[in-house]
Amino acid sequence: MTIEIPDFSLVVLVGASGSGKSTFAARHFLPTEVLSSDHFRALVSDDETSQEATSDAFDALHHLAAIRLRRRKLVVVDATNVQEGARKPLLELARRFHAVPVALVIDVPERVCHDRNRGRPNRDFGKHVVERHVRELRRSLRGLKREGFRHVYHLDGEEQIAGVTITRVPLWTDKRDVAGPFDIVGDVHGCQDELCDLLARLGYAPDAANVWRHPEGRRLLFLGDLVDRGPKVVETATLVMDAVQAGAALCVPGNHDDKLMRALQGRNVQVTHGLKDSLQQIEALPEAERDAFKQRFVAFTDGLVSHLWLDGGRLAAAHAGIKETMIGRASGRVRDFALYGETTGETDEFGLPVRWDWAAEYRGPAAVVYGHTPVPAPPQWLNNTINLDTGCVFGGALTALRWPEKEVVTVPARRVYAEPVRALTPVPSPSSGATTTCSTSPTSPGAAASRRGSPGTCSSPRATRRRRWR
Secondary structure, three states: OEEEEEOOEEEEEEOOOOOOHHHHHHHHOOHHHEEEHHHHHHHHHOOOOOHHHHHHHHHHHHHHHHHHHHOOOOEEEEOOOOOHHHHHHHHHHHHHOOOEEEEEEEEOOHHHHHHHHHOOOOOOOOHHHHHHHHHHHHHHHOOHHHHOOOEEEEEEOHHHHHHOEEEEEOOOOEEOOOOOOEEEEOOOOOOHHHHHHHHHHHOOEEOOOOOEEOOOOOEEEEOOOOOOOOOOHHHHHHHHHHHHHOOOEEEOOOHHHHHHHHHHOOOOOOOOOOHHHHHHHHHOOOHHHHHHHHHHHHHHHHOOOOEEEEHHHOEEEEOOOOOHHHOOOOOHHHHHHHHHOOEEEEEOOOOOEEEEOHHHHOOOOOEEEEOOOOOOOOOOEEOOEEEOOOEHHHOOEEEEEEEOOOEEEEEEOOOOOOOOOOOOOOOOOOOOOOOEEEEOOOOOHHHHHHHOOOOOOOOOHHHOOEEEOO
16 A cells, blocks of 8 residues: 655644554654654653653644744654544644645554553553543544545554555645746736737747747746636637647646636636626637637646746746745645735725735745736846736736746737726836847845836835735
């Protein structure tokens, strides 16, 4: 039997005293990964069997587990964990640090536990203890998934326990082994003509299968919001899906893509913010083509992960951005942030939600490339982050970032396709009238502050403490 566990997870061993949890942990995990309740009792009281020291021991264990999880290190908790109350703080730690909670149930007959305990010093605490552990284990088995464990593995009997193999797999967000080079494209919103202009400007061309490829093997990376508002939603989505399917591109989901997917699934969504345009364009397709597109788009969008951690950890891509503490991790909160960001609970004068400017506080080593909120072109770096949504569908521009060169390439919108609730700051057209190519560098908060208001520069909404998001 082979068990796959995420390489960043909180593994909780569940089993009665004497079931072999410590032996199992020593065989499958590094000593530094295993936090044993007995060891922590010894650390705080010099006696690993001291029940009086249990509270302090678990305080210390939970504290060290939190430090390891904050540092994105796997943690294995070696304790009986047969009571829901003992598992609850561990699940809270997993949620806090966006680690995948895994339960490994080590289940052997009572007599085996009794025999093993008799052979261990200071373990003669009576059969009733093991009997209670086994009883509580049986009660817990059905509810582990309901409690919040993402994966539950029940190893039943000595033979199965001895024969198991554990392999580690990276989280779907962890693509550090994918190095590029990349051309990262901001929010397209159905502006396929401008997308083709931009790809041509970047050196891409369609091959015989109509997949856009670069002659030097560069790869496209789309930041989501492929759909809504623009005139060619189906064509845009098809271009991107073809490129991803052919291995010529990567993509993260945008909130508009996610909403269209839910609408096509028949779920109850509000038909606002350009969704009506997408639905009308899809419904205008011939029936067979329409059904095929719906099925393909739903499957494609449903298979996208919240964000991508790339290039040896030097790059992170997410539609609405990503906090340093979320990069390379996976949880519902991580996905929500990557799709929508965070609101303050306030609204601005246009009735739009006010969102915290996470980029103003970002200090992570990975460059974060994102979109979601229209900003003037050319976009500016702030604290190793850059927003590539330059409002093409609103008459702005479509922007790409060449990575690792950090060169920004923009093409102007051919026209205004949708009127923004709040107007974009006008930007003078380049003298060529076709594209803008500039090389930008990450800036410190001080440099960003000195740049704001300078002649000939664009003031980015990200330079303020809070940002208004549509």
